Amino acid sequence: MITYGHELYIKQAIESVLMQETNFDFELFIADDCSPDKTPEVVESILNNHPQAFRIKYHRHKKNIGMKANGLYALDQCLGKYIAFCEGDDYWTDPHKLQKQVDFLENNTNYSICWTKYLIKQESQNLLPLEKPDWISHIEKDKNFHIDLNNIFAPYCTYTLTAVLRRNMLDFTILRKLKHSKDNSIYALCLSKGNGMLMDFYSSAYRVHGGGIFSGASIYKQKFYSYLNLKEIILKVPDCDNDNIRSIRNHLLKESIKFCPNRYSFDYLNLIWDFAVCFGFKKSLKLVVNKLKNGK
Missing domain, CATH: 3.90.550.10 (Spore Coat Polysaccharide Biosynthesis Protein SpsA; Chain A)
Known part of the structure; x- marks a missing residue:
């Protein structure tokens, strides 16, 4: 406990x-x-x-x-x-x-x-x-x-x-x-x-309750920390690089980018880089351009 x-x-x-x-x-x-x-x-x-x-x-x-x-x-x-x-x-x-x-x-x-x-x-x-x-x-x-x-x-x-x-x-x-x-x-x-x-x-x-470490965190922090956790599991825990865990990691990556409150932050730039590694640089560039056009 x-x-x-x-x-x-x-x-x-x-x-x-x-x-x-x-x-x-x-x-x-x-x-x-x-x-x-x-x-x-x-x-x-x-x-x-x-x-x-x-x-x-x-x-x-x-x-x-x-x-x-x-x-x-x-x-x-x-x-x-x-x-x-x-x-x-x-x-x-x-x-x-x-x-x-x-x-x-x-x-x-x-x-x-x-x-x-x-x-x-x-x-x-x-x-x-x-x-x-x-x-x-x-x-x-x-x-x-x-x-x-x-x-x-x-x-x-x-x-x-x-x-x-x-x-x-x-x-x-x-x-x-x-x-x-x-x-x-x-x-x-x-x-x-x-x-x-x-x-x-x-x-x-x-x-x-409001004081809970996870339940009290913002949506962005919940998604972001869960993404980092699964990214690390895939890289460092044996036999965990499979379709199921990669799929959930990718979903959390997209959600983290979506809810990131500051697109000029170091965390946001790292997320965009990870997106490029996972989905290709063309899709990553398109994502960034769309966000700039929408002001988000």
Whole structure:
């Protein structure tokens, strides 16, 4: 569990992990990236009062090191056979989540990672019921959904808060070299060595709020950072240069150019160069000319 500024949410996140009913031992490692609010006080209160607090290992960095570095630090501390994720502003809803997913991986050794369905909690609409994500209608109802490198991200249903993976699938040498790593980088590493499964049950709630790192970002930043992430995955993660991932990378490239707020910026020029490499210089020149004509 990585956290930063989750004072309002982290108690529910922690308690949703500690409520898990399993026939195996587990621990919760919390990596706090020097939260500027009362997140440490909330965690300390749980450490001092919760009957399952012995399962928690808590580390608070003395200075902010950034989400990528904090995530890698947290992964390094995980010693179990399996790793599960729950960021400090999300929470699990099923007390048997871990048991179901670990049982699946134990019984299906050709699978390296599994996810589940989840619901969305709009924090600004607190009194409304949890929502189903849009992608639910794009998968077959009441069945597990197989995921591999040829269909991952189509639809995008692999959210971090539901993932459970085999620790030995992670290549930390590669992870540490990635400049734009996200959860997708971890998924790609796992799927380069085995299959994935979206299991047919709802286990978690994904919280959407203004302070969220991704959900609170502008459309441009969401598209741009996702593009950089997939571009890097194709270049640096084994077996990931395929039609599926290239197609999604190309879509994100076009969207990044479309939503870029400053066509004179260094990022915009790099995007145009990448467009030329992917689609040819004639198409790139035509794109630039059209944008200049339209004043966009």
